[in-house]
Amino acid sequence: MYEEIIQNMRKDFDIKPMEVMNLQPLVLAYIGDAVYEMYIRTMLVVKNKSNVNMLHKMSVKYVKAKSQADILHRVNDRLTEDEHDIVRRGRNAKSATVPKHADVTDYRYSTGFEALIGYLYLTNSYERLMEILRLAVEE
Template sequence: MKELLEHLEKRLGKKFDEADVRMAHPLVLAYIGDTIYDLFVRTYLVMAYNVPVHQLHVKAIDFVRAKGQADTLRHIVRFLTEEEQDIVRRGRNAKPGTMPKNASVADYRLATGFESLLGYLYLTGRDERLFEILDYILDNAKEGGKGERG
């Protein structure tokens, strides 16, 4: 993942350093974190299941919907560093302009905190920690049956 950031930094002639990431609005971190998580989940599902696209989409929903992300955060929070918990807190407390119809306010805010964490780890180039968290999520999903429908 670092290669993508390095490529863009070279192309744009601008370095996106840790201070820039720390100063970024939590919703900006959540914006990129949502994409990182979605790409990870979809790639995992394509590699793990030989099923039609509609079934892949149904499986992906379990992971990427706000309730799924909130539940994931509830499971991993005890493994997060204080710095990571602070990023989650900032994301959770950010005031979004809109709310989804199919999620509670509490779940949506936790999901935003989770996405902020993933965005932060990605943008700071902490791939090893990002993959550690994502692997933990997949291990939990296998044990709990998440994404195993159909």
């Protein structure tokens, strides 16, 4: 279900893989954050059917910087060379701000994770995107 939504939504916009590679890492992280958040929210709504306050509290466990950094460390050995490069670029990008409740190192790694998600989404790498997203929520 989620994969079809992502594919159909992405079809409305034409961007070539070389253009994606030229995007700034924080731009990749910006779109990756939205894609990941939508995946998490969809998963929680389908599995829990709870009230909005409870859904929000559950989603924070997945989307906070520490959790995303942990996910990246967990899947790191499964990434391709190109994916490692995207993560490195995202991790090393200089952000203007750091959230007050996040460790700087965790925040940088979470930015790398989000950049990877954004890259996979924008390059139409749906199978790989779904593989990474499923690994992200594995217990």
